[in-house]
Amino acid sequence: MEEVFDKLRTLQDILSDRISLEHDIQEIPKVLSTQEELLARLKKSFIEKNQDYEKAKISGEEYRGLLQEAESSRERAEKNMDSISTQREYEALDKEIRDATEKEQQYRKDLQRVERLLSDLDEQMKQSAALIEQQEQDLEERRSGIKAEVAEKQNEVEQLVTEEHELSPGLDSEILFKFERIIRNKGGRGIVAIKGGVCMGCHMILPVQFANEVRMGEKIVFCPYCSRILFYEESEQGEEDFFDTEDAGSLSDLDDMDEEDYDIEEEEEEEKVNIDYDE
Numbered sequence: 001m002e003e004v005f006d007k008l009r010t011l012q013d014i015l016s017d018r019i020s021l022e023h024d025i026q027e028i029p030k031v032l033s034t035q036e037e038l039l040a041r042l043k044k045s046f047i048e049k050n051q052d053y054e055k056a057k058i059s060g061e062e063y064r065g066l067l068q069e070a071e072s073s074r075e076r077a078e079k080n081m082d083s084i085s086t087q088r089e090y091e092a093l094d095k096e097i098r099d100a101t102e103k104e105q106q107y108r109k110d111l112q113r114v115e116r117l118l119s120d121l122d123e124q125m126k127q128s129a130a131l132i133e134q135q136e137q138d139l140e141e142r143r144s145g146i147k148a149e150v151a152e153k154q155n156e157v158e159q160l161v162t163e164e165h166e167l168s169p170g171l172d173s174e175i176l177f178k179f180e181r182i183i184r185n186k187g188g189r190g191i192v193a194i195k196g197g198v199c200m201g202c203h204m205i206l207p208v209q210f211a212n213e214v215r216m217g218e219k220i221v222f223c224p225y226c227s228r229i230l231f232y233e234e235s236e237q238g239e240e241d242f243f244d245t246e247d248a249g250s251l252s253d254l255d256d257m258d259e260e261d262y263d264i265e266e267e268e269e270e271e272k273v274n275i276d277y278d279e
Helices: 002-083 087-167 173-185 208-216 240-244
Strands: 191-195 229-232
Touching: 002 087, 002 173, 002 191, 173 229, 191 208, 208 229
Parallel strands: 191 229
Antiparallel strands: none
16 A cells, blocks of 8 residues: 555646646736736727717817808898998897807807817827837737746646656556545645544544544545545554544544545536646
């Protein structure tokens, strides 16, 4: 069994590295999401500004037409002043001139406001277009870098898988499956020592009979609390006192543990990373 434990300890490091790499491969593309969201917002803002610009252009043309009408109306009224013959005609023309002049001034102000808006929008669109172009360039460069980074990590994963296969002969496939699940859910530690009757993984005190079973080392034993594989390691204080203690507990409630009892918090297990190593 010592040879099996040695294999498992070596395999633990390999599996931990592979799982970490697989997680990185899964997470690396997510760094692009921020840049992609920013680029999408920039493009949306550019489109909105362009729409505002087109609306402002239409308003500007309308104000130019109204201004031209007001100017023409005022000029006609001013020319007709030379041909009036009554006070009433004078008053009517005078009012027409004043109304046309007021409209002319208002339309001119409106036109100037629209022209300023068009100038501001045009400048904003130029800046947005330049920023979009830069972001697209940065994003493309980042995609290329990520592609190379992912490919490199996938190669590392494949190398680790090869090492796993070299260690796997002689190890039960079901044990290996559970072992990997434990490592995924227990921070990379799937096999731990038991010292002084205490599991070094979860630091729970184990029943004497159970601890003795681990000490005998005749088969692979899982911690009933954290589900890690256990191996015996003598503590600095020695084991004599521990193994003579009568009230340390028993295995009466652990004897009937079936396969499901060794599963690692199945309902809370993270989704297993699937990678096609043949790609």
